[in-house]
Amino acid sequence: MADQDTATKKPMTEEERVALCQKLDRELDEFIDSLEKKRYTEGWPEDRWEEEMDKHPFFMKTAPSGDELSPLAEGLAKLKYDPDENTPLELATNYKEDGNFNFKHKNYRLAILGYTEGIKVKSDDAEINASLYNNRAASHWHLKNYRSALFDSEKALTYNSNHDKARLRAAKSAMEIAMYDKCIEHCEKLLEKTSDKDVLNLLNTAKKRKMLKERDERKKERTIKKNKEQKDAIVKAIIERGIKLSNCEDEDDIDxxxxxxxxxxxxxxxxxxxxxxxxxxxxxxxxxxxxxxxxxxxxxxxxxxxxxxxxxxxxxxxxxxxxxxxxxxxxxxxxxxxxxxxxxxxxxxxxxxxxxxxxxxxxxxxxxxxxxxxxxxxxxxxx
The missing domain is CATH 3.10.20.90 (Phosphatidylinositol 3-kinase Catalytic Subunit; Chain A, domain 1)
Structure with a gap:
């Protein structure tokens, strides 16, 4: 019977939703009335206000460890995160808000978790998806995860090619991981719409570093080639002279x-x-x-x-x-x-x-x- 009830469960009607809200209001009133009356000065210590806020159902980020959620907190969580009570767009927006809250408080890893949950919803709204990826890229940027920041920035651009913040962050991230061609590509697209000096400087720096990188790679290739030629010449000379090596079975085994x-x-x-x-x-x-x-x-x-x-x-x-x-x-x-x-x-x-x-x-x-x-x-x- 329990399985059947679960399978046939339907979304809440408007009347049920109103009833739930009224129930939560009553429980909150009863909770407040049951509290011992104290003066304001006997409230939260100044150095613990964030800790106390985290315990409140409206502001807590995670459920209390090892504790069962109160009906109030459970109801609030259900209203905000239950897929049966929210559309994909509403869920993605809620997770984005959580990510933004943690981002503003510089909790970048928690912010990433929030944005990731919003992305998992797979909303069909391009704008919210672009925003989730862009904001997650910003979090990765602050953690110096430049490769992830580049990936997320470019993913945001697939939903909104005119997202200039995402494109600029993609350019900066590409610069940090020496992917100069990508940096140049994003800078040139930005400069099609703006003459921002910072973008121009970033472009010129990327071009200069690309030239230096290519020069160093050519130099490295020449060195490798020269070393190989010298090694081949040494092996050839040893074979021609007939020098016997203790750990080589034949000429092909010499290195x-x-x-x-x-x-x-x-x-x-x-x-x-x-x-x-x-x-x-x-x-x-x-x-x-x-x-x-x-x-x-x-x-x-x-x-x-x-x-x-x-x-x-x-x-x-x-x-x-x-x-x-x-x-x-x-x-x-x-x-x-x-x-x-x-x-x-x-x-x-x-x-x-x-x-x-x-x-x-x-x-x-x-x-x-x-x-x-x-x-x-x-x-x-x-x-």
Whole structure:
């Protein structure tokens, strides 16, 4: 029976509406009469007047949390928001009024909720829809939601193409999110009807920023293209020289990301090419002292001995044991064995030796005093 009653419910007649209003009036009178009489000075404290106003059925924005609405508040809410008691236009207008109330009090998020509810009504009145979208755009603008402000402003224009406020806000929002073509488009349409200096300045600024943006994009594209060409040249040079990489299965598997040095702070020392010459980061290790030297940009056509000469004498070599004439230089091959090299040869020649395999994009060599106990222990560690 309850389901049947709900299904057959009809809108209130004029007589029923009048009866409801009279009932609400009586309840309000009874409520007022039941109150304890107090002097005005004993009323709301000045610092709580907004809080008290929110409790009044005429002004409350939301129902009291966890409390049942009084018959008075329920009746007022029904009169204002019940779709059976209001046309779509009336509902949209009521929600717009709520949005406007919150907007004026700078409660922009609550205002957005009000305008959104009005939009959901889907009134067939173009003017109220344009106003709802425009006002919601204004709320988004104050919250710096510029993309949403642009969307709502342009939506308002679909209902009223002559809505200058919506068009101006669309232009300003587009400027904020660097959509300069849209900004220019809206400014030019506004200037068809007005010669407002602010709009003209906005247009000129958008055109200038568009030019700068396009210039920066062209510059970025050139840089990307140049970097790609350089990367391709490096990969091509590595393949042509026959340098073996530890983490690459074949030539097609080579890319610069696998050549980045893994040493802390050495990421900017990746191999690069200048005038057709590969320049490598080089790591020199001194097991005796547990010290290292890191060289950035060592040319492949320069002997390794030249780099060592610049490092010796080392400040930590108190016995002066590390000289070109007194050292041996080794690399660890992919056969897991140490191999001595001729430091007088160019770096590029060392990188293509039989067992040499480049690891972490950084050629690494061990430097040890020739014939020393340290060298013997180093070699024995591989046996």
């Amino acid at each position: 610069l990301s696998k050549l980045e040095p893994t040493l802390p702070g050495a990421h900017d020392a990746i191999v690069h090419i200048e005038d057709g010459i590969l320049k490598w980061p080089v790591l020199l290790l001194y097991p005796e002292y547990q010290m290292t030297d890191f060289i950035k940009g060592c040319p492949e056509n320069v002997p390794l001995a030249n780099q060592l000469e610049q490092l010796f004498p080392a400040p930590w070599d108190e016995d002066n044991k590390y000289k070109l004439s007194k050292i041996n230089v080794y690399y660890e091959g992919y056969d897991k064995m140490p191999h001595v090299v001729d430091a007088a040869k160019n770096l590029g020649d060392l990188l293509v030796l039989k067992y040499y395999q480049l690891k972490a994009g950084t050629p690494a060599f061990f430097v040890l005093p020739r014939g020393s106990v340290v060298e013997r222990r180093f070699l024995e560690s591989y046996i």
